[in-house]
Every structure is written in structure tokens, then in C-alpha cells.
Amino acid sequence: MIPSKNKSDITEEARSLAMETKQQDSEEENPFLDYREDTADEWMRAVYRMYTRQKQREAADAAEGREFCPVEEGxxxxxxxxxxxxxxxxERILKNLEGLNETKAVKYVREFxxxxxxxxxxVLSGGKGTGKSTAAAVWLYENVPPEGAPTYQxxxxxxxxxxxRTNGYAKDYERMIQSKLMVIDDLGVEYQDKNGNFQQRLDELIDERYSNFKKTIITTNLNAEAFKDRYGERVADRMREGFAWGGGFMELSDDSMRKVRKVR
Known part of the structure; x- marks a missing residue:
């Protein structure tokens, strides 16, 4: 039974949820197949069932410490x-994806x-406004899986x-290693670690992901030489290894993402 309190709010949220994810239920259950005014009550019940199932999944995921992503077929x-x-x-980067044209940087990310x-x-290198973070977001956007089940972590x-950050890094280290795809945005703006602890952890992370066949994109405002000076020869060499396979160190010019120079 649909609760009378906030019924319209529940219905509208369910409608939005279903339309965004294009949930594919059976013909008898999918409320968007045949909506008519004379069956409005039945339509509302079907939408509420969809809404309830979604919330139940989210609650179960939260209880198990998983992050829910509403990915459905289509x-x-x-x-x-x-x-x-x-x-x-x-959010500021998500807004840039609307109506984005295929620039050279975006094309390069797609080749990768x-x-x-x-x-x-x-590694996408460039100053503010060069579009490096937006290009990295395109990579994730185009890798949202089409399968009809939620994906976790x-x-x-x-x-x-x-x-x-030491504490956050230790807590999330395993998730960083296991992520099929990973973006580290704005590497180089963090507090300089004089003891070299972060340099070592970054080296370990990149090495673990490399060994486990996991692709990684890093954005930074440092050029190739400054990157090597800050993180060491070993880390810099690992970044350059994939040059022949779409990876490597790519410097974006100041005129946004149009002109690109690859650095071995």
C-alpha cells in the first residue's frame, strides 16, 4: 500500500530515478510502458514498487559498506x-561534460x-583551465558499464x-589498488613531504596497479621535469613506460585542450 503522506514526492522521485537509469523491468511491472490517466493509480503503485526496491538495495549496500551506483542496462x-x-x-567537472566537444586531449584519452x-x-599535465580534469572525467564517463547490475568500488x-594524507591513504589503499580505473586529480598541489614518505607510497601504489593490470590517469600542474624532481626518477619512468601504448606524460598547452605535446 502506498503511504498517503508525501505520496507525490515519492512518485516524482521514483519517476526521476527510473527515467535516469532506464530500469528494465518486465512488461507487467515497468510503469513507463503504458501510462494512461485511467490507470494512474496502478501506475503509481508500480512506480512505488520500483522506488522501494531501489531504496532497499541502497540500504543493504550501505549496511555492508558498499557504495551504490545506479547503473542499469541502457x-x-x-x-x-x-x-x-x-x-x-x-560537480564543477561534471558540469563541463555537458555538450563537450571532442578536443585533442579528449581524443587522446579515448585512445588510451x-x-x-x-x-x-x-599523466595529463597543464595549468588551470587546460581541461586536464575534464578529459580524465570523460574517461570515466565512457567507462560506466552497461550491465544491468550495480557496480561497487x-x-x-x-x-x-x-x-x-597518511591516515586517509592507509584506509583507502586497498580500494585504490583494486579499482579497475583510477584518476588521481591535481597531483602536485599536496603539502610537500620532506621525508619522502608520500613519494614511496605513490611509487608502491603505481607499482601495485601496474602489476595488477589496472589503468591510471593522473592530472597535475607540474611539467615533466618538475614531476620527476618532486616524485623521483622511478615514478617518472613508470609514467613514461606506456608511451607506445597510449600512456605516458602528456603536456597540454595553455589554449585549453586543443594543442597537445607528448613527452617521453
């Missing part, structure tokens, strides 16, 4: 954006995505400052 653009938001991509070699890193967006 996922829409709205569903993809919702998924990226749950993975940690900031299609590379048959797993485990490589791609498979792809993540991390801020470089968060990765550098």
Missing part, C-alpha cells in the same frame, strides 16, 4: 553523471582507453591531497 547520460558523482567526481595494454599510466576519482 543507462542514460543522466545515469552516467549520477554514477560519476558517486565515484567522487566534483582503447589500448589493449593494461596497467599503464597516463570499481572506479574512483581521488584528489591528490587526499591521497597524500
Amino acid at each position: 543507462i542514460s547520460a543522466g545515469g552516467r553523471i549520477a554514477c560519476l558523482k558517486s565515484w567522487g567526481v566534483p 582507453n582503447l589500448s589493449p595494454r593494461e596497467g599503464w599510466c597516463l 570499481t572506479r574512483y576519482w581521488w584528489n591528490g591531497t587526499k591521497v597524500a
Whole structure:
């Protein structure tokens, strides 16, 4: 029975949820197959059932410490954006994805995505406004899986400052290693670690992901030389290893993402 209190709110939320994820129920249960005014009550009940199932899944996921991402078969653009938001991509970057043209940087990210070699890193280097973070978000956006089941802890967006924090890093280290795809955004803005502890942890993380065939994209405002000086020769070398396979260190020019220079 549908509760009378806030019935319209429940229905509207369910409608939005279903339309964004394009949930594919059986013909008898899918309320969007045949909506008519004379069957409005039946339609509302069907929508509420969908809403209830969704909330039950979310509650179960939360109880087990999993993050829910509303991925369903035939996922829409709205569903993809919702998924990226749950993975940690900031709102300011999500807004840039609307109506985005294919620039050279975005095309390069797509080539990296299609590379048959797993485990490589791609570093997008450039100043503010060069579109490096947006290009990295495109990579995740186009990798939202089409399968009809929620995905848990498979792809993540991390801020470089968060990765550098010892406590947060230790807590999330396993998730970072296991994520099929991973973005570390704005690496280089974190507090300089004079003891070199973060440099060692970053080296271990990249090495673990490389060994487990997990692709990684890093965005940074540091150029190739400054990157090597800050994180060491070993880390810099690992970044350059995938040059022939769509990875490597890519410097974006100041005129946004149009002109690209690859650095070995």
C-alpha cells in the first residue's frame, strides 16, 4: 500500500530515478510502458514498487559498506553523471561534460582507453583551465558499464591531497589498488613531504596497479621535469613506460585542450 503522506514526492522521485537509469523491468511491472490517466493509480503503485526496491538495495549496500551506483542496462547520460558523482567526481567537472566537444586531449584519452595494454599510466599535465580534469572525467564517463547490475568500488576519482594524507591513504589503499580505473586529480598541489614518505607510497601504489593490470590517469600542474624532481626518477619512468601504448606524460598547452605535446 502506498503511504498517503508525501505520496507525490515519492512518485516524482521514483519517476526521476527510473527515467535516469532506464530500469528494465518486465512488461507487467515497468510503469513507463503504458501510462494512461485511467490507470494512474496502478501506475503509481508500480512506480512505488520500483522506488522501494531501489531504496532497499541502497540500504543493504550501505549496511555492508558498499557504495551504490545506479547503473542499469541502457543507462542514460543522466545515469552516467549520477554514477560519476558517486565515484567522487566534483560537480564543477561534471558540469563541463555537458555538450563537450571532442578536443585533442579528449581524443587522446579515448585512445588510451582503447589500448589493449593494461596497467599503464597516463599523466595529463597543464595549468588551470587546460581541461586536464575534464578529459580524465570523460574517461570515466565512457567507462560506466552497461550491465544491468550495480557496480561497487570499481572506479574512483581521488584528489591528490587526499591521497597524500597518511591516515586517509592507509584506509583507502586497498580500494585504490583494486579499482579497475583510477584518476588521481591535481597531483602536485599536496603539502610537500620532506621525508619522502608520500613519494614511496605513490611509487608502491603505481607499482601495485601496474602489476595488477589496472589503468591510471593522473592530472597535475607540474611539467615533466618538475614531476620527476618532486616524485623521483622511478615514478617518472613508470609514467613514461606506456608511451607506445597510449600512456605516458602528456603536456597540454595553455589554449585549453586543443594543442597537445607528448613527452617521453
